[in-house]
Amino acid sequence: MRATDLGVRFGGLPRGPLNAITDVPGVLVGHSTVIEGEGALRVGDGPVRTGITVIRPHGGEPFAEPVFGGFHRLNGNGEFTGIHWVEESGLVTGDIGLTNTHSVGVVRDTLVDMAARRLGSRGDEWFLPLVGETWDGVLSDIVGQHVTPRHVREAWGDAHGGAVPEGSVGGGTGMICHGFKGGIGTSSRVVAVGDDRYTVGVLLQANHGRRERLSIAGVPVGRLIPEAEFPVPASAPGQGAGSVIGVIATDAPLLPHQCRRLAQRAGLGIARCGAVGEHSSGDLFLAFSTAARGAIPADDGHDGRAELLELTSLSNRAAGLLFDAVVDAAEESVVNAMLAAATMTGRDGATAHALPHDRLRELLRTDASAQRVAHEG
Numbered sequence: 001m002r003a004t005d006l007g008v009r010f011g012g013l014p015r016g017p018l019n020a021i022t023d024v025p026g027v028l029v030g031h032s033t034v035i036e037g038e039g040a041l042r043v044g045d046g047p048v049r050t051g052i053t054v055i056r057p058h059g060g061e062p063f064a065e066p067v068f069g070g071f072h073r074l075n076g077n078g079e080f081t082g083i084h085w086v087e088e089s090g091l092v093t094g095d096i097g098l099t100n101t102h103s104v105g106v107v108r109d110t111l112v113d114m115a116a117r118r119l120g121s122r123g124d125e126w127f128l129p130l131v132g133e134t135w136d137g138v139l140s141d142i143v144g145q146h147v148t149p150r151h152v153r154e155a156w157g158d159a160h161g162g163a164v165p166e167g168s169v170g171g172g173t174g175m176i177c178h179g180f181k182g183g184i185g186t187s188s189r190v191v192a193v194g195d196d197r198y199t200v201g202v203l204l205q206a207n208h209g210r211r212e213r214l215s216i217a218g219v220p221v222g223r224l225i226p227e228a229e230f231p232v233p234a235s236a237p238g239q240g241a242g243s244v245i246g247v248i249a250t251d252a253p254l255l256p257h258q259c260r261r262l263a264q265r266a267g268l269g270i271a272r273c274g275a276v277g278e279h280s281s282g283d284l285f286l287a288f289s290t291a292a293r294g295a296i297p298a299d300d301g302h303d304g305r306a307e308l309l310e311l312t313s314l315s316n317r318a319a320g321l322l323f324d325a326v327v328d329a330a331e332e333s334v335v336n337a338m339l340a341a342a343t344m345t346g347r348d349g350a351t352a353h354a355l356p357h358d359r360l361r362e363l364l365r366t367d368a369s370a371q372r373v374a375h376e377g
Contacts, residue, residue, distance in 0.1 A: 001339040001357055002166070003187075003332050006364060008217045010272075010335075011328030016188035019332075020164045021201030023188040024249040026058035026290055029203065030158030031170030031184070032151040041141055041347040049140040049346045052107055052147055053170030053184060054155040055096040055203060055247050058290055063115055063127055064298050066091040069288035070260025074267040078243045078282015080132040081108050090256025091296065092288045094129035095156065098171035098184075098205045098245055100140065101133045103147035110152035132245035132284055134207035136174030138233050139346025164203070167340030171205050174346060176242060177338050178222060178274060179211030179232035181352040185337025189325035191252070193318050198252035200325035202266065206337040207242040208281055213274030216335055216360065219367045222274060225359055233350040243282035244270055246333075248326055253291035253312045258319040263287035265323045269330025287326075 003010070004019060016023030031053050037046030057067050069092035071083050081104060086092060094115070097107040111129035119125065136142055155170060164186050168174075172183025188201040211232055214222030246266040254262070263285040267277070277283050292311055313319075338355040345351045 003335045006361060010332045011324055013189040013191060013325055013328060016190055016199050018163055019188055020186040021203040021249050022161045022164055023199045024201045024251050027249045028056040028059060028159035028161055029164045030054045030155045031165060032154035033169050033173050034146055034151060043141060044144045046141045047347045048146045049174035049344060050100050050136050050146055051170045051173040052151050052155045053098040054159050056159045057092055057288055058293050062092060062094050065293050066093040066296050066298060067288050067290055067293050068254060068256045068259055070256050070263050072260060072263035072285045074283035075277040075281045077280050078284050079104055080284045082128040082130040085128055094127060096247055097131040099133055099147055100136045100142055102142050102145050104131050104133050106147055107131045107152050110149040114156060134175055134205050134243040134245055138176060138350055139344060139352060140174040141347060166336050168344055175207035176352045177206040178209035178214035180338050180355040181341035181344055182206040183337050183341045185333035187329040187332035187336060189329050191322055191325050193321055198250060200250045200322050200329060202329040202333045203247045204333040204337060205245040206334050208244040209275050215274045219363050221363060224363055230353040233352050241278055241280035246285040248287035251290050252322060253314055254289040254319055255313045259287040259289055262322060262326050265326040266330040269327045270334055272331045273334045
């Protein structure tokens with residue numbers, strides 16, 4: 001189930017063919033999902049509801065062929081390794097991993113090891129992968145650190161173009177969004193800039209938000225489907241204390257500061273669904289453009305190539321035409337993450353209920369009828 005299956009539109013821009021981040025040519029996504037055990041928590045044994053998602057900015061080596069990127073922090077109770085260099089240099093120089101909070105280290109270290117092996121390391125290379133996290137400790141034995149190098153390699157090897165599995169997969173396996181089961185969601189938009197067409201794709205790991213604030217297509221779903229009807233699982237940090245990691249990709253020719261501005265707009269998309277950037281939330285967004293792939297020296301020009309780079313970019317005004325795409329695709333990605341996720345029971349019997357499709361259809365239909373009556377009246 002996706003938002004398109006409900007006939008819900010988010011903005012007026014056309015979606016890409018797959019309505020996914022992989023509509024941006026060259027972008028690859030892979031998952032490794034870890035679901036093991038049930039019953040009471042036994043730290044180190046389970047139950048386990050976790051995983052990893054890998055996003056490869058293009059089909060080559062981002063260490064050898066960096067792309068321009070930018071970062072935005074809506075609220076900072078979270079981690080995204082390698083981000084300081086993105087902010088300093090404007091470059092995305094590594095693969096991107098999304099996982100749970102306590103598995104950031106093993107994911108980062110494994111991505112480094114994999115890159116060194118692929119490139120025939122001499123032992124003096126420099127690698128800085130980008131790894132973001134959200135907390136899945138409500139449903140999973142997060143302290144047990146069940147994501148291993150094998151899972152990282154599986155996700156990297158699974159990375160492909162085409163349709164992207166959503167919901168309780170990869171890094172999104174144990175995540176909860178607005179009190180319903182959350183996880184991975186993605187969406188895309190196509191933007192006309194003069195005679196050219198560019199694609200903007202968003203992928204979110206959605207683990208944020210409070211039930212009462214959830215809004216879908218303007219309908220206050222969270223208040224109309226209250227906790228009394230579909231309970232919210234107990235959570236030590238409290239409802240709304242989760243996080244969301246967002247990755248925005250585009251083939252539009254952008255400079256780093258323009259990528260940063262795209263990343264900033266993702267926060268507006270999740271806000272449409274009711275997010276406010278809670279005090280304990282880590283809401284972190286990375287955007288990159290694939291357009292300059294191959295034009296940027298991997299080591300800032302010290303490989304013998306010319307020190308002067310000849311680049312093409314959109315003007316700031318033209319780049320601003322992409323903002324709608326980011327906001328609309330981010331909003332739809334939140335909804336897709338919830339629609340794709342099935343009800344999941346994890347540690348100690350904690351249950352995250354799926355967003356009920358039939359109930360949502362009824363609410364959207366009722367709202368559409370009410371708006372039509374109001375308009376005709």
